[in-house]
Structure formats: structure tokens, C-alpha cells
Amino acid sequence: MELTNQYFMDKWPDVGKIIVTNKPRASNIWTRAxxxxxxxxxxxxxxxxxxxxYAYDWAEFHKWNLRDGDTYTRNADNQCAGxxxxxxxxIDPAPHKIKFIKASIDSMMNxxxxxxxTWIDAIQMGMPIFAQLGSLYKDDAYYERMYxxxxxxxxxxxxxxxYNPEDGLWWRDGDFDPPYNEPNGEDCYWSRGNGWVVMALVxxxxxxxxxxxHRKEYESDLISMCEALAKVQRSDGFWNVSLHDPTNFGGPETSGTAMFVHGITYAINNGLIDRKKFLPVALNGWNAMVNKAVHPNGFLGYxxxxxxxxKEGQPLSYDKIPDFEDYGLGAFLLAGYEIHQLAH
Known part of the structure; x- marks a missing residue:
């Protein structure tokens, strides 16, 4: 975890530096968040x-506000920094730190x-903020609106x-509802899309x-997803980008794998799923990333x-640099945290 994180901090010493790919973006977009x-x-x-x-300076640079100063956005991606x-x-309470993110969520509550x-990535970007505010203010209204x-x-x-309860997995958005299917005729369950839901539930x-x-429902959904994911883990420990069609751009992929390791290990650590059955799933995923994706300098491949x-960003490889390196590293660090908790 320290190796991969240090690689990133060294590459991005200026926390406010504009991220330029196909266009410039502020450094508090969802990927960096x-x-x-x-x-x-x-x-x-x-x-x-x-x-x-490093985190404090990033928040200070952006004046603790959301992307491009758009406080009252309803876009979960742009709220994620909150x-x-x-x-x-x-860690160090001061009202200005949560002024804008609270105003953003409260404007939705009103x-x-x-x-x-409308897309399942948003569940991870926005949903936890309602839970954070509910916990912080002991206000059940945030929990209810979140649900x-x-x-x-x-x-x-x-x-x-x-969500398809029969398979325990999610379609990324309405574009992928049946009758849309993968080349092998199966439903399109995108790995990272499902990973966002797993991370949000945790x-x-x-x-x-x-x-x-609603806690029992969240737990039940996470358990169902863990069971579904265990069935489709690759023999090398990774997950394919298409969970039910290994022939559609099959191969190792790190971001979805990290998110699934994070969720499955959390579920083990908290007694939601059987440790004996699922521990090999979690450890195989973690070891696959450490041994096959992490470069000696800390860069994350695949x-x-x-x-x-x-199909996005294909083909993947050990050396290929994605358009954004940050969200995959975030997921990897979250997975590492839960793996660390196994022994503590």
C-alpha cells in the first residue's frame, strides 16, 4: 500500500494541478476523490x-468546495470529494470543512x-455522504433519503x-438492461460498475x-454480491471486466478486482459471510494484484x-497507463485496508 501510494504522491506533488487527458479537469473530480x-x-x-x-492540502486548494465550485450540484460524481x-x-472539526458538501446534500433533501x-457508479460517489452526515448529526433523515x-x-x-436479484449483480445503467447482452448471450455485468456498488455498501x-x-437489506445485498462474485473469479485471482462473459475482453483487471477484494474482505471481517469459504477468494484476489499488477516502482498495471x-481502454496490459491512475489506486488502498484488518 505504501509503495503504490508513494508512487502516486511523487507523480502528483501539486495537489491542485489540473488533470489533462482528453480535456482539462479540476483535481477534485470523482477519480481523484x-x-x-x-x-x-x-x-x-x-x-x-x-x-x-496531502489530503488536507488538496481540500484546502479547492476551498472544501465541490468540482468547479458548483456547490448545489446533484451530480454524485461531483459530490464525491465531500x-x-x-x-x-x-479528525479536526471546523465548520468550513463541511459547509459546502452539507449544503449540497441538504439542497437535495429539500x-x-x-x-x-441513473448509473450505478453514482451509488458509490454519493450514497456514503448521506451516511456520513446522518452519523455526524445523528439525523435519521439522511439515512432515509439515502435509502x-x-x-x-x-x-x-x-x-x-x-439490480438483478437472480444473479446478485447490477447492470451499469439502463442502456444495459435486457435485451442487451454480451457476445456469449449473457447479461452485461461490468466488473467496475458492480465494484462501485460493493464499495458503497461497505x-x-x-x-x-x-x-x-434498512441495514439488513444492505447486508443482504452485499452478501448476495459476494456469493455471485466468488462464482466468477478467474483462476489467477483477478476478475474479468465482463463478469458473465470471459470472452469479451477477458483478462486481468485491477480496479474491479480491488473493489471486490475490499468488499469480500469487509464481509469476512464483519461476520457477514463464511470466513473459511471466502478467505481464499479474498486472498487470491489480493495476491494476484500484488504479484501481477504492482510494479517495483508502485505503478498499478491492468x-x-x-x-x-x-470495451473501454482495451486492450489492458501490465505496462499500459490508463487515462486516470487515481481511482484504481484508491480502490487498491481500500482493499489493502481490509486485508490488513484480517490480521488485526
Whole structure:
């Protein structure tokens, strides 16, 4: 974890530097925000001052506001940075640190609209913030609105909801609802899309009270996903980008694998799934990434670029640099945190 993180910090010493790929983007976009979630997890294990300072300086540069200063956005991607702002606030409370992210979420709470999360990535980007604010202010209204939005995406978005309980997996968005299918005729379950849901469920379960009315459903959904994912893990420990069609751009992929290791290991650590059955799944995934994706200098290989389906950024390889390196590293650090907890 330290090796991969140091590679990134050395590559991006200026926390406010504009990210330029096909166009310039502010450094508090969702990709970078997910990295900082991972950095804060590493900081829990090893509270180095430079880790905290790197995150703090990033938040300070952006004045603790959301992407491009758009406080009242309803776009979960652009709210994602707020997760780390709140974590930093909890270490050293000061009202200005959460002023903007709270205003953003409260502006959503002041409406009846619950259909914003039209793509499952949004569940990870936005849902945990409601849980954080609910926990921080001991206000169940945040939990209830969070559930309403989650349930809408799960059960109603697209044709009949983006979750398929029969398979225990999610379609990325309405574009991939049946009759859309993969070359082998199976449903299109994109690895990283499902990984975002896994990460969101873990984050929410870490935050909400034991007696929160919807906790059992979140736990049940995570358990179902763990069971579904264990069935389709590759023999080398990775997961394919297409979970039910290994022939459609098959091969190792790091971001989805990291997210699944994170979720499955959390479920083991918290007694949700059988340790004996699932521990090999988690360890095989972690060891695959460490032994086959992590370069000696800390660069992560086999990382799929941004997008929404298996074909994005293909072909992948050990040496190929994706369009963004940050979110995959964030997921890897979160996975490492849970692996570390196995022995502690």
C-alpha cells in the first residue's frame, strides 16, 4: 500500500494541478476523490503526517468546495470529494470543512426527487455522504433519503431496476438492461460498475447504526454480491471486466478486482459471510494484484480506463497507463485496508 501510494504522491506533488487527458479537469473530480478515500484508509493504518497533509492540502486548494465550485450540484460524481472532506473534518472539526458538501446534500433533501442515481457508479460517489452526515448529526433523515435513492436505482431505474436479484449483480445503467447482452448471450455485468456498488455498501455499513431500519437489506445485498462474485473469479485471482462473459475482453483487471477484494474482505471481517469459504477468494484476489499488477516502482498495471463497459481502454496490459491512475489506486488502498484488518 505504501509503495503504490508513494508512487502516486511523487507523480502528483501539486495537489491542485489540473488533470489533462482528453480535456482539462479540476483535481477534485470523482477519480481523484476516490483516491483520497483510499489514502484516508491508509492513514488509519499508518497515520503519517504527510498522508494527512496531502489530503488536507488538496481540500484546502479547492476551498472544501465541490468540482468547479458548483456547490448545489446533484451530480454524485461531483459530490464525491465531500467524503474525504468529512473524514478530514472528523479528525479536526471546523465548520468550513463541511459547509459546502452539507449544503449540497441538504439542497437535495429539500426536494422530493430521488431518481438522480441513473448509473450505478453514482451509488458509490454519493450514497456514503448521506451516511456520513446522518452519523455526524445523528439525523435519521439522511439515512432515509439515502435509502429512497438507493432503492429507486435498485428497483425502478431503467426497465425494472438496475439490480438483478437472480444473479446478485447490477447492470451499469439502463442502456444495459435486457435485451442487451454480451457476445456469449449473457447479461452485461461490468466488473467496475458492480465494484462501485460493493464499495458503497461497505462504506454505508461502516457508518450507519446497527438498528438502522434498512441495514439488513444492505447486508443482504452485499452478501448476495459476494456469493455471485466468488462464482466468477478467474483462476489467477483477478476478475474479468465482463463478469458473465470471459470472452469479451477477458483478462486481468485491477480496479474491479480491488473493489471486490475490499468488499469480500469487509464481509469476512464483519461476520457477514463464511470466513473459511471466502478467505481464499479474498486472498487470491489480493495476491494476484500484488504479484501481477504492482510494479517495483508502485505503478498499478491492468487498470481499465474510465468508461462504462468492458470495451473501454482495451486492450489492458501490465505496462499500459490508463487515462486516470487515481481511482484504481484508491480502490487498491481500500482493499489493502481490509486485508490488513484480517490480521488485526
Amino acid at each position: 476516490v483516491y483520497y478515500e483510499g489514502l484516508m484508509a491508509l492513514h488509519k493504518i499508518n497515520p503519517k503526517k504527510e498522508y494527512y497533509q 467524503q474525504t472532506y468529512i473524514d478530514l473534518y472528523k 426536494t422530493d426527487k430521488i431518481d438522480d442515481w 429512497e435513492m438507493y432503492a429507486y436505482t435498485k428497483n425502478k431505474m431503467g426497465a425494472n431496476g438496475l 462504506r454505508v455499513l461502516e457508518l450507519i447504526p446497527e438498528d438502522e431500519p 487498470l481499465q480506463s474510465t468508461g462504462k463497459e468492458p
